[in-house]
Amino acid sequence: xxxxxxxxxxxxxxxxxxxxxxxxxxxxxxxxxxxxxxxxxxxxxxxxxxxxxxxxxxxxxxxxxxxxxxxxxxxxxxxxxxxxxxxxxxxxxxxxxxxxxxxxxxxxxxxxxxxxxxxxxxxxxxxxxxxxxxxxxxxxxxxxxxxxxxxxxxxxxxxxxxxxxxxxxxxxxxxxxxxxxxxxxxxxxxxxxxxxxxxxxxxxxxxxxxxxxxxxxxxxxxxxxxxxxxxxxxxxxxxxxxxxxxxxxxxxxxxxxxxxxxxxxxxxxxxxxxxxxxxxxxxx
Numbered sequence: 001x002x003x004x005x006x007x008x009x010x011x012x013x014x015x016x017x018x019x020x021x022x023x024x025x026x027x028x029x030x031x032x033x034x035x036x037x038x039x040x041x042x043x044x045x046x047x048x049x050x051x052x053x054x055x056x057x058x059x060x061x062x063x064x065x066x067x068x069x070x071x072x073x074x075x076x077x078x079x080x081x082x083x084x085x086x087x088x089x090x091x092x093x094x095x096x097x098x099x100x101x102x103x104x105x106x107x108x109x110x111x112x113x114x115x116x117x118x119x120x121x122x123x124x125x126x127x128x129x130x131x132x133x134x135x136x137x138x139x140x141x142x143x144x145x146x147x148x149x150x151x152x153x154x155x156x157x158x159x160x161x162x163x164x165x166x167x168x169x170x171x172x173x174x175x176x177x178x179x180x181x182x183x184x185x186x187x188x189x190x191x192x193x194x195x196x197x198x199x200x201x202x203x204x205x206x207x208x209x210x211x212x213x214x215x216x217x218x219x220x221x222x223x224x225x226x227x228x229x230x231x232x233x234x235x236x237x238x239x240x241x242x243x244x245x246x247x248x249x250x251x252x253x254x255x256x257x258x259x260x261x262x263x264x265x266x267x268x269x270x271x272x273x274x275x276x277x278x279x280x281x282x283x284x
Contacts, residue, residue, distance in 0.1 A: 018048055021171055024123055026108045027053040027101065029170075031128035031137055034064035034085065036279050037072045039189040040129050049127075053104040054081045055097075059133045061085035062092060063271075068278035075282035088137035097141065101168060121163075125171045131195045138162060138170055189279050194270050204240070207262035210269055211236035213279065221275040225268065240265070 022028075028049040033040040037058060056076050061069050069085055076083045082104045086093030102109075105122045112120055128134050142164050162170045191201050192210055214222055215230060223230055228242040243249070243265060244256040251257045268274050 015044065018125070018127070021125060022048055022052070025052060025125045025171070026122050027055065027105055027124040029055045029057065029101075029124050029126050031057050031059045031088075031126065031132045031134055033132050033193050033195070034058035034061040034069055034072070035193055035277060036189045037076075038280055038283070039186045040132055040193070040195065042127070042129055045127055053108065055100055055104050056081045056083045057097075057137070058083065058085045059088055059128075059137065062087050062090070063276060065276050065278040068281065071282055072278075086137075088133040088140050091140045094140055098168075119166065121166060122168045123171070124168060129190070129195055131193075141170070192266070192269065192279060203266055204258055204262040207240055207265045208236045210266060211239050214274070214277070215239070218275060218277055221277070225274050 028045070030041070030045055030049075032038075037056075058064070058069060058072060073083045073085070082100050084093055084096055084100055086097070088094075101122060101124070108122065112118070126134050126138060142162055164170055187196070188206075188209055190196050191206055211222065215234070215236070222228065222239065222243075226243045226246045228239070228246050230239055230242070240258055240261050241256055244258065244261040247261060247264065249257040249260040249264070265274075269277065
């Protein structure tokens, strides 16, 4: 099995920058992917953000299983986070964020008032792993393209303060992914949602693992999407071959194009075309 790791040098530098910047911050806004809320969290963030107000945004929640979204909201709320479902791209759930920021920073406003400081904006830091949607979130929240966005993990550069309105300023920081995945399942899930560069992973292997999961947890979705039949207990590789035939993925001389079908399956999952799917459940 592929050893999933992705930690460019600039990420180490970004973490050092965060350690310095955190002193200026009132609030940490953490984006996670609603399909893998735990795997898409950086374990360092809890240590970096202790003693700060915390909001967790379940981004791309419309691509995830809505019943499981509710379980995750409950899970994080019990740990003391303010939690919201949203989609930075479509702006779904964005209107609620301003209110949650005010709620999360109640103590800061009270402290300021006691010191006679009025209307000092909340300074917030947006954090998250690569490709989780930080820049898209800032653009949607601010209503203008002020943070560079791209589909390649790790595209956000440098450091910038963004004045959103009178009451909030955002610091956009490049996402940080830990140096080594202690648990390979975490790496696998991140690869499935596209948080690791596709150039360094095997998409056929990824499709194989994804199909195994879907046949076990979301029976019927693959059949519906690809108009195929999957006998009980069928090997994932046979399912990929069935997709090749159904979607006419052939190389020369009628040879099945496994890579083309694998890429299609992974892409369909990432874009929600197979269905609303969550890859992990809260820990008991």
